[in-house]
Amino acid sequence: MAWSVLLLLPTTALFVLLSRFSLFHPILWMSECLSLLTSASAIFSFILLCGVVLMVGFFNLEYYTVVPSIACSKIALLGQVLHPRQFVHSLVHCIMGVVVAWCCAFTIGGRYRSLGHPCTQDESSGPEMCLNEYHLVLLLAGAFIGYSHSLVGVVYNMNYVSFHTMQQYKYLRFKGALPLVVKASAVQALYCLRSFLLLYFFMGYAPRAWICKTLDLSINSSIHSLDSVSSLLDLSLLYHLWISGTFLLLTWYITVLLFRIFVTEVHITPLTPYNASIRPTAFLALQDLALLSQHSPSRRLEVFSLSQPGGHPHIWTALSKECLSLLSDLTERLVAHHDTVATNGRAKSQSTGSNKRSTTSSEGSGSYNALSLSLKNAAFRKCSDFVPYFITPQGALSPGFSSIQSPHVMRRGPKLWSASTGEGQPRGHTWLILPMDYFLTHCCLSLQLPEASSQALFADSQVHIWALQGLSHLVAASFSEDQYGIVQTTLPTILSTLLLLQEAVDRHFKLPHTSSKPGHCSCSMGDDSYKTLRFALRSTLKTAVYRITATFGGHLQ
């Protein structure tokens, strides 16, 4: 947040330079800009802008999510837009848009300077205050852009924070993303401006009349009103509107970008119990697991170690249990989804067949080491006694899940949205799902968005991806690093879970409503990686199975 406030300074300076740009008087231009930047009023508006940026940052913090909300139908989307929480968001952004636009108007100066200006209507009545329509247009444009920012944020899930496969330093990530942000804000401002001008052309008289009435200003009849084609196509006006819109969006987008970068930073999670309350902690813990399993032999050693008195692999047991429960959870969800989609009884028989297969496979590979089996039983028995001391599903790895999105809620959410199941309860403590939508979804099945149910099913798959990566890397590393053979005990379970999931994912991709290739989204600033998470999951799953089988090779037979 501090960084975005600091970055506001060069952005504002740039805005001042660009807004007063005049090609033919460079020296005058520069000196004017310098004097403006150092004046007291400029500092006041700068403080105002800082307040706005802090507000935007606060809203980012309040509204962001790591599991995107995916509306399965257009009605549901409408429901999201009209939700009270979202309404507050829009309203505040609207007001902040006006504030920024006022600062812009103030900075540009000239004819935009103030809302009223003295004029003489006719000789008899003397001077009175008239409405300065240029100022009004600028303010309204700010409000419109602020509102559309909030609206577009909902439609394109701008509050969704995604995690990148590649780790990069924060500065480099910011540097890489900055040109894109500038381009995105310029283009977005252009689109917003087009819509705004159309709106103003048709509806412009209403706010003008209202303002005149409330503030007791009169309309200068000697000047043409601005809602005509010729006056709206004034190049200088267009340029100033566009540059103000770009400035507004740029400052906000930079805040969003910095926020995303700082939130998704890798944290090293200790392999001991700890308390956490913020939302992405579970995500960060799993990300850390995936990374440690890949890059850090010393921390892997910690996972493979035995507890000091007792000699039990509690860390590994808790880790694998947590990951496997996540994965089997996903499998269940997929199978349930498939069952509801398939109308005949074929899905049922297939799932029983796969169950049979999994038991045979676990028997087949489980019997190769009697010692490991006995160890496994001992570990399971002892595990419950030592729960408070080590990583447990409730303790370290999933505090986020238990506090914010318990597995039950997560499982229920997509069912609700798939619109074909009858049951489901709205989540009381998040704004993502509304009771209203629940009814609306059932009313209007015909308005279903394609692929949305599939996207919703895999909305939180980033967790599963990391669980898969972490598990498979740990298992592969255990081939050479696991001195006590503790991984072997769970290897059959891991393999059968992975294969069951593989089967479920394969079947899901054969459903008619799921495309087999990731589509491309032209949306500028919204992160659309949640749309492609299922493809990432599929390829990670395949890679994980191959990694384990390629490492153990003939030993699995």
Add this chain to the structure above:
Amino acid sequence: MCSLALFPPPLYSMNNVVCSLKPHSRQESSSKSAFRDHCETLYTRSAGAWRDAGLSGLLNEIANSSAEVPKWLGVSSSCVLALLRWVSSFHSSLFPHLTLSSEEMTAEFSQVLDWSDCAVRGFAWHPHTQKCAVALSDDSIKIYNPKSATTPTLKHRLQRSVAALQWKPLCASALAVACHNCLLVWHVDPTSLSTRPSSGCAQVLSHPGHSPVTSVAWSPNGPLLVSASPRDTALLVWDVAVESCVPLHRVGGGGVTYLSWSPDGSRVLAATPSSLFRVWETRMWTCERWPSLKGRCQSGCWSPDGSRLLFTVQGETVIYALTFTDNPGVPLMMSGGPKAATVVADLSETTLNTPDGDIMVGGEIQSLAWDPRGERLAVHVKGRPAMIAVFKTQISPAFKLLPCGFVQGEAGTEPRLMQFNPNYQHGAQLTVCWSNGKITHVPFCFMSAGNPQPGLGGSPSFPLTQGRPADYNNQTLYTELIS
């Protein structure tokens, strides 16, 4: 460190021919000349020029058709064109390779010798099974699998001037192909009986400005793919499953020509067209610069444990080595890296006495290949005639290079491309693509353990290879101890 003079003289012998491919005589140029001119409106022509050649093409078209356009438009477009040319000449005086056409650029920076008239433009062994993909000069790719009767042929509208291809590790079916202006990732189901997979099986990955793509490399343990283009200063890191990419920009170099991912996945070598190459560390994606070479880095290869990088420089006849201390998990930060490269072998031209008379061997180095066990190093030497010199290598306890022999084909043929088979059980197997379109396997049989013993280490024991006097086996070309 010593020269090729220590090598046993080569003998001409036949290798086992795997498949023979006829070179195609098709010219790789625009098909525009094959059609008759016909009159189009200026607008149509401009739109076509804009689509084909961008802004400069459009300006050129307008400037050329001065009769049809208003005078001010013609004059201004020729002025802008002149300005553009002046700027681009300034730019390309900094980076001379930018004046090349795309085809020439691919030929220049490809690992294949004489890429443009070579029948085989790319070759890739599958990392886990006995399966290989061969890219031909008619822009098709064939997949050979000894276990199945079908040889799928991959063709795609965008698959033009294939410069490199590589199979995805830890996956049965994905093949990445570096094409003219995009990357293709084919998903060829190994159980499918189709001989002509549809272009729907291919993912197209393209990025503006990233053309021609001359090199691709998969991460050995992950879903990432890096691609390089000599025109694009950024190295692109693709997440193939979701088709998204992250460009990694760094100042200097003017492009990226060749990529090689170390087998342990921790580092990536990225060569540029100027005298500079970078070694990226893949944990946080920071890079080390290696400037002040004599020429550009032509080729490089990693030891199996990723701790040692061998590279060659264009215009020189020596092999350099860099050693990286292995500290995975810790960012590179210039501390784990070496301070200077050492010369480990000199392949300058020497004359060898053979029963058939003296022959010249040695010269500039085209490419390097290290077998997956780290016991054999094949060096593709450009000289006249081009040939492959094979070294025995030893990585631990100290890095050693010993002479092993030469690989030559039939009389009048040159090797164009080579790769080691990652799945050969009895030692190492080098696959060589020859200028006459033949692909041969050269097996090296040895016991993979520590010091090669003279009896066992005397490599190719198969009848198809060259006889090798035993007394050469113990002559060390280079060890870390004496250098």
